[in-house]
Amino acid sequence: MPGPLNIFQVSGRAMSAQLVRMNTTASNLANASAVATTEDAAYRTMKPVFRTSFDRASGLATVDVAQVVTAGENPTKRYDPGNPMADGEGNVWxxxxxxxxxxxxxxxxxxxxxxxxxVMSTAKTLITETLRLGR
Known part of the structure; x- marks a missing residue:
């Protein structure tokens, strides 16, 4: 059975969750001008879903990414017959x-x-200073 969480674990998990958020956002931005032949093939915005967990032993809460889902508006159809991705009617999504x-x-x-x-830097400094007081 793992011991209670410490501040470094809490901050580390939060950093991992924010990294997933940054990666999904970067993917969304990279695909912002993407077009597709069908609505189903069109790119949809991705968003992470965060889950908060409470550790009773330490009294600390952590956050993790439960899943990444599609969110936001639906793709839009646009008439562009000159686009190589256009369907038979000249539309792209x-x-x-x-x-x-x-x-x-x-x-x-x-x-x-x-x-x-x-937070991690401050915690490290406080721990180091506390150990220094003990000398």
Whole structure:
């Protein structure tokens, strides 16, 4: 049976969750201008679903990514007969990625990641200073 969680484990899990968020956001941005021949083949925005767990032994809560799901608007049909991806009627399906929203998500994820780096750094400093007091 694992022992109680410590602050480094909590921050590490939060950093991992934010990294998944940054990766899905980067994928969404990379596919923002993608087109497809059918609605089913069109790119859909991906978002991580976070799950919070509470550790009774330590009194700390952690966050993990439970799954990555598609979210947001549906792809939109656009008439573009000159596009090589156009179907028989000259239509293509644009991905429905909101680039502004994705950039905001990327900034939030980066800030969340950085905040947890700071938590780890502060905890390390406090532990080091506490050990130094014992000398």
């Amino acid at each position: 644009d991905s429905a990625v909101d680039e502004s929203r994705e950039l905001v998500d990327m900034m939030e994820a980066a800030r969340g990641y950085q905040n947890n780096v700071e």
